[in-house]
Amino acid sequence: MCEVPEGGLVPKSLYRTAEELENEDLKLWTETIYQSASVFKGAPHEILIQIVDASSVITWDFDVCKGDIVFNIYHSKRSPQPPKKDSLGAHSITSPGGNNVQLIDKVWQLGRDYSMVESPLICKEGESVQGSHVTRWPGFYILQWKFHSMPACAASSLPRVDDVLASLQVSSHKCKVMYYTEVIGSEDFRGSMTSLESSHSGFSQLSAATTSSSQSHSSSMISR
Numbered sequence: 001m002c003e004v005p006e007g008g009l010v011p012k013s014l015y016r017t018a019e020e021l022e023n024e025d026l027k028l029w030t031e032t033i034y035q036s037a038s039v040f041k042g043a044p045h046e047i048l049i050q051i052v053d054a055s056s057v058i059t060w061d062f063d064v065c066k067g068d069i070v071f072n073i074y075h076s077k078r079s080p081q082p083p084k085k086d087s088l089g090a091h092s093i094t095s096p097g098g099n100n101v102q103l104i105d106k107v108w109q110l111g112r113d114y115s116m117v118e119s120p121l122i123c124k125e126g127e128s129v130q131g132s133h134v135t136r137w138p139g140f141y142i143l144q145w146k147f148h149s150m151p152a153c154a155a156s157s158l159p160r161v162d163d164v165l166a167s168l169q170v171s172s173h174k175c176k177v178m179y180y181t182e183v184i185g186s187e188d189f190r191g192s193m194t195s196l197e198s199s200h201s202g203f204s205q206l207s208a209a210t211t212s213s214s215q216s217h218s219s220s221m222i223s224r
Helices: 018-030 085-091 152-156 159-170 186-197
Strands: 035-040 045-051 057-066 069-076 092-095 098-101 120-122 129-135 139-147 174-184 209-214 218-223
Touching: 035 045, 035 139, 045 174, 057 069, 057 139, 069 098, 139 174
Parallel strands: 035 098, 045 098
Antiparallel strands: 035 174, 045 139, 057 129, 057 174, 069 120, 069 139, 092 098, 129 218, 209 218
């Protein structure tokens, strides 16, 4: 029922903030197979996928709702410790816009405790990203969405429109993503190649242009 008389002004008490509208949109997606996550400066969001059989395929489909992020994939022979409830603030954050979980222990060293299996992928706000990775080894794979910071050298040149917009995003130090992941067994991989190559994001109908990049044992598609 509408509480505003026809032709009248909308009372300020009925105004809705941009954050409320954003969270309502995210809620619609969280009721589907997609999950929401918040990414902060210094606090990436990470999920763990255990692979038993080599040559399995990890697939992902995510949309960058707010801010710019860097997407990474790591492999470790041992499982990271799950976040402890008694130190929730240091490892896991729950907010209306989505969860934030860090799995990689601060004492872990890249190259010793875990390794990077894909080159970092920079994803801009509004982009939809789909891709897959054929695993070479069993173990634990960590998918990470990390806050993308402006390079220091960018400040030395004259600001462009894109740089100004990016700096406004950085000032908030917060990003939001919606994501879905799935693992395809090695025995089902060959029959799934067609579906992998033709996969598209649920957000892609909003895209105006598409670029793609491919690497050995993996492929990613970015839609704007």
